Amino acid sequence: MKLAVLGAGAVGRSVAELAQEYGHTVTALADSTSAAVDSGGIDVEAVLARKNDDETVGTVAPNTVFEGEYDVLVEATPTTLGDAQPGFNHARAALESDHHVVLANKGPVAERYDDLRAVEAESDGRVLFEATVGGAIPVLSTIADVGPDNVTAVRGVLNGTANFILSRMAAEGLSYEHVLAEAQDLGVAEADPSFDVDGTDAALKCVILANVLFDGQYTIGDAEIAGIRDLPGSALELASEDGWTIRLVGEVARDGVRVGPRLVPENGTLAVSGTRNIVQFETKHAGRLNISGRGAGGPETASAVLSDVTTLAREE
């Protein structure tokens, strides 16, 4: 398939770098100020080198991407809340011209799911978004495999940054501030970590799951969210005395989404360590299903994007 990639952050870059190995061609790559477009396939290495040197990927305006030749728009610009712009308009433009869309950007499926599905319904293109929940973990494909009607509830640890901080606080008896600084040094937490530590990112993923499982209408406004910023180290120590620990757990049910620090058994399934994520499905006839793996990272998230592209290619 010919891929037009919007966004040249860690995920967009990795998609461009791995596309060929998955049998696809990148015909466009854009960041927020410029684009490289070539219907025969751009020279990914040269374009990324240029980006490293000048900070622009190309010489034409970003919107030129929509005029080029492509089968699938890969939307990997930063997630935004509320109107989910500009991601939503990008997806709409691709669908209105009957192209497929694969999202790594959570905004359009968390905040404007019903609008997006309405645009998709009028298009010959489809929208897939495996990469928006759980990074490399095939969470949405597993729901499709098991059948959405057979999943009664979902629970999970869906933010690697918060999980890294909680794991380290528990293991080393360190304070939140100390571990946050360490995580920032390691590149595991951003300079402004709010999106991760306040639970917003985990909540968006839970909202996406609610939309998929319960036919839309959910936004982050339906989520009850508590973060880990004010969690004292003493809470973790106290929990540990009785064999428990604390994780930032997201819960998805028909009546809404909840995210917050929860006590979980120290050696239990939910107590994944470091930046790992885990998702637990409760099913009607098959009990509980757990799936864990790397929840973030450029190549990891790109592998989910490229799985979606492969699904679309198989259906052509």
Added chain:
Amino acid sequence: MKLAVLGAGAVGRSVAELAQEYGHTVTALADSTSAAVDSGGIDVEAVLARKNDDETVGTVAPNTVFEGEYDVLVEATPTTLGDAQPGFNHARAALESDHHVVLANKGPVAERYDDLRAVEAESDGRVLFEATVGGAIPVLSTIADVGPDNVTAVRGVLNGTANFILSRMAAEGLSYEHVLAEAQDLGVAEADPSFDVDGTDAALKCVILANVLFDGQYTIGDAEIAGIRDLPGSALELASEDGWTIRLVGEVARDGVRVGPRLVPENGTLAVSGTRNIVQFETKHAGRLNISGRGAGGPETASAVLSDVTTLAREE
């Protein structure tokens, strides 16, 4: 879809009982001596009641099933090694008349994978077999989601009976014989437990995975197998002193399949407890993926069979 179900053991019965809830109709159910066939749909409850009373499901010969009307043959007769009969012939008969086949029987895909694929290639029908590996865990669908080319190796705990015995031996310091008797009382182990405790069942599942990942040609002859029958309780005690335990682990790689008791960290991911199964995939770009759940049981395995039927229905 119209389902013809061969085999009226735990899995066949559960498929028949749950089919309607998944939107399908059972038009035939056969055990080894008789069949009930009705192209408008058999009365599942009455047929199973009859089976409970007389031990025969119907009044016609089992092979009458192939003359009736059906879209998918569900093959849930007992797994046999070597020529994988009669399961293989059942699957062939259905494919040769352009019907789909969903296997719960491991024999045809473990022992005669290439033969089966050859018959499938000449048919308008397809063969799916999610239920043969990991019961309710969507192991094969996950491989399809991630892409078989991206999976470099698989490791897992794939036999619930052996895992129950090892978990109990470790937790209670009991002997193999003691726990086996307990498992037999609970219905977790069969009267003749060889298939499970000698590693045959786990090895068949690994062989199926090798066939799927590495394009066929594997049979149980390619597996190096050790069971748990001779494992002394003292080995588990010794392991535990250093934070380890023992699990019956299957390993799948291009050069073959190995199954045997292995030391694993006591609180590690592979140390699932009781009858649970777990599968670990090593991937090219997405690190390690773990998936765990119920690896056996009538309704659990039936849910995997019915997922396959849903996949076939979606593709019609």
